Amino acid sequence: MSMVALTPRSERLLKALIEQYIVEGQPVGSRSLVKQASLEFSPATVRNIMADLEEMGLIRSPHTSAGRVPTELGYRLFVNTLLTAQPLEMINIRDFEEQLPSHQDPQFLIEAASGLLSQVTKLAGVVRVPRRAHSGFLQLEFLSLSAHRVLVILVTQEGQVLNRVIQPKRRYSPAELQEAANMFNSVYAGRSFEDVRRSLVRALEQDSEAMQKLMRSAVEMAHEVFGEVAEGDPLVVSGEANLLAFPELSDREKLKRLFDAFNAKQDLLSLLDQSMAVGGIQIFIGGESGYESLEPCSVVAAPYEVDGKIVGTLGVVGPTRMSYNRVISIVDVTARLLSGALTHNAGHGTNEA
Amino acid sequence: MSMVALTPRSERLLKALIEQYIVEGQPVGSRSLVKQASLEFSPATVRNIMADLEEMGLIRSPHTSAGRVPTELGYRLFVNTLLTAQPLEMINIRDFEEQLPSHQDPQFLIEAASGLLSQVTKLAGVVRVPRRAHSGFLQLEFLSLSAHRVLVILVTQEGQVLNRVIQPKRRYSPAELQEAANMFNSVYAGRSFEDVRRSLVRALEQDSEAMQKLMRSAVEMAHEVFGEVAEGDPLVVSGEANLLAFPELSDREKLKRLFDAFNAKQDLLSLLDQSMAVGGIQIFIGGESGYESLEPCSVVAAPYEVDGKIVGTLGVVGPTRMSYNRVISIVDVTARLLSGALTHNAGHGTNEA
DNA sequence: GCTGGCACTCCTAAAGGTGGAGTGCTAAGA
């Protein structure tokens, strides 16, 4: 494992090898590599260089008389230093923008982004949705639906709307509901969800005499909703079926485990959260992610923002043999566009007259 | 193809054969069938009867010296007349009910039902969500978020809440928004979504003089939302990965096509809609559904209701070789429970004091 | 240090061979 720096020639060779392997999915032999990359030296020379690269742990042979295949280390070197940036013109950004119109429902945008990622990469797209607990509580509204049913609507600062129907103990007039909401909002608006939830619990435990009666009702009803509103699905996945097309995942066992991972979502979730903390585009190659279920895969992820603050992560999951430069560009631009579409004070609003 | 009625004995044999095939997934031979079902006649006799059944098109041999496998016709006869009802005690209905609590967000309930179906059947669960166009519009609310952003909230009679942020041309005070909403609701409440949408288009085309200014604004803002609010995902699918476990779907081509069908959703959607019109539990075996993509599958579907009116369908998709009696019971009970959870005036409300 | 040549390895695909599970048919028994 002599960590001698690569010569320019061996770098070039490694790059050509990985690129060919990414396209063909077959171990790359010396002869075909010479032909494919029109190298000016002979197969025998290539074999010598390959032997060096193998010694360095960058490539390996599946067996004695097969060609070479990149190792995780090889991919890592490749994405770190050998990638040629994808010309972004090739990806029609217009098309992307059309799919992610500004000022839409956040949930809709997130699902659209996930679908977009999977469609254009032909891999699985995944979006970590913003956590509600940390997002800001903007406003609450009580609507009377019928005698004993009140619709409670919560609005987050991100523009998300959550709702739940509750059945309060007594009947309230629309005016009462309105006033209760006003009182509630004036106290709690602007604080984080988690913060409000805790405050409500405390308020309920405290002496109820100290609170105005209507406010007490508001707190009770709000608590019912804050406590119960499900976090919803924290992960939006699409295009899993695309992975069926890859022969390297034809191993039924592996495939099943991978799909179960998509279903369980726990590993992916942790990975994306971890990536959110770091910021910037993250690439996890094979076992680098540290999750066994994702071992045969690579993940390319990028955080996205709302009003300049990172709130979630999106990315692509595919076999280690993926077209990294293309995927990276796509993930990058999608993250930017999603951020733009989710950000409210965007300069490109439609009705700024 | 002599359509002589089956003798009780051949019926019994067919039933045993299909039941064994459902469990084992392997062609059933005469000897093993005798042993398994402890029949009181010999393998030779069974062979004779099998030959008859084959002539009637109820079973077939994959090849000369293999056992017999049910045909679609065989399955059809089986589910029509030979099924022994699954004792419902076996499925713990309590568990189901816990997963589908009343008075929850409809979207949540629908996703929970889909997940429930797939988990307990180990197949793919699918729910057709109610169509918005036909559902009733209950009430609309304008909330001022910031200077130029207004949150428009639509509430359906089913208790669903839709929302979108718009940027109106001029600024409105909260009081104005309140009044505009009141005016709007007094005119349009109770009509179907599609109806309201059409009315709005007409109102906008007509002479604006005839309308009060604030009402005009309300109509404009409402139109922006009614026109643009996406229908959302009409189909909730879960547990697709369960299908990977079935060897009969190991054909990569078929599997890919099936997964694409789940993604495209068009065929499944048509099938479920068709099933909704008929009402009652529907079973589509293999090609009976008429959709090529679903040809290797069977679908068991049942409609569900809100307030006594059928609004959608749910079901299970799996290989033709599925445990029909079990699946039918599960689909049935899930449809009932979902109906109950979605129905508002349910007798089992929690706070009816 | 590069290259052609050569022996060697090992996979893949096709071609045989074998055993078992299962069938259809026939003829004898109830």
Place this chain on the structure above:
DNA sequence: TCTTAGCACTCCACCTTTAGGAGTGCCAGC
């Protein structure tokens, strides 16, 4: 007339063998 045991036959699934090819490693010459 229905049932059953027996038997020859079929065909798959599995294994082994064989040949072919792609590729390597190494050596010797340039």
